[in-house]
Amino acid sequence: MKKILDFFRLIFEIFWAGMAVIIIGVTEAIRYGKIHEKILVVFLVLVVVLGLLALAAVEVTSTNGFCLSCHPYLEKEYYASTHGQAGVSCADCHIPEDFSGFVDAKLTGLKELWIYFTEDHPKNREEWKEEYKEKWEDEAYRINLTDDICLKCHGDEGIKPFRKVIAWDTNIHELLRVDEKGLSCFDCHYNFVHGIE
Missing domain, CATH: 1.10.3820 (Multiheme cytochrome fold)
Structure with missing residues (x-):
């Protein structure tokens, strides 16, 4: 049970970290009138990582063991x-x-x-x-x-x-x-x- 709770805590923390990066990225884009390449790369990497975590979460939560x-x-x-x-x-x-x-x-x-x-x-x-x-x-x-x-x-x-x-x-x-x-x-x-x- 602890593993399940820890798994969802990790996803929750990663989600909010991703949201913080997005907010910073948008703020920078507004401030400088364009999106810096580094921010865009970080954003894309974050999207990929969050997507992979979401897929893993779907797989884990669809097993009989989880239910x-x-x-x-x-x-x-x-x-x-x-x-x-x-x-x-x-x-x-x-x-x-x-x-x-x-x-x-x-x-x-x-x-x-x-x-x-x-x-x-x-x-x-x-x-x-x-x-x-x-x-x-x-x-x-x-x-x-x-x-x-x-x-x-x-x-x-x-x-x-x-x-x-x-x-x-x-x-x-x-x-x-x-x-x-x-x-x-x-x-x-x-x-x-x-x-x-």
Whole structure:
């Protein structure tokens, strides 16, 4: 946990150092009417370094190990689930592929990280169920979970579930008229991976 906190502290410090350099650079450009080559070079190097750090942060924060370090009470259910056994990562379902969804998920993750370090956090699944389930369940389990996320693997073109159901529109989903009722995959399958009761 300390490594994660230190990592984000480092990124925070580098970000503010970069902002200071940018402010100094703009001030110098205004003062002399042009940007000095040295300032431009430093700025470009800083942009490259910050970009590489951002890429590293994206990679680190998209691993199961990172997710489960803050949500250890979900680890058992995840690895016992079909998804966990198939190698589907937390990020595969909880981080959208489109840019705006991706950025939103990462910003939400920063909010969750802040909550994790500043508020009481459940130590085990039982504590979570007793004290936090009602407060966080809807927000936590609906974040970024859309039908498109599920259908990229479970749609007509993707990987079929265990019994290889026939096309979506001719099975139980059609019989239950989920489209007419406005139901999403999550409305019925919310506990499939995490075993939430």
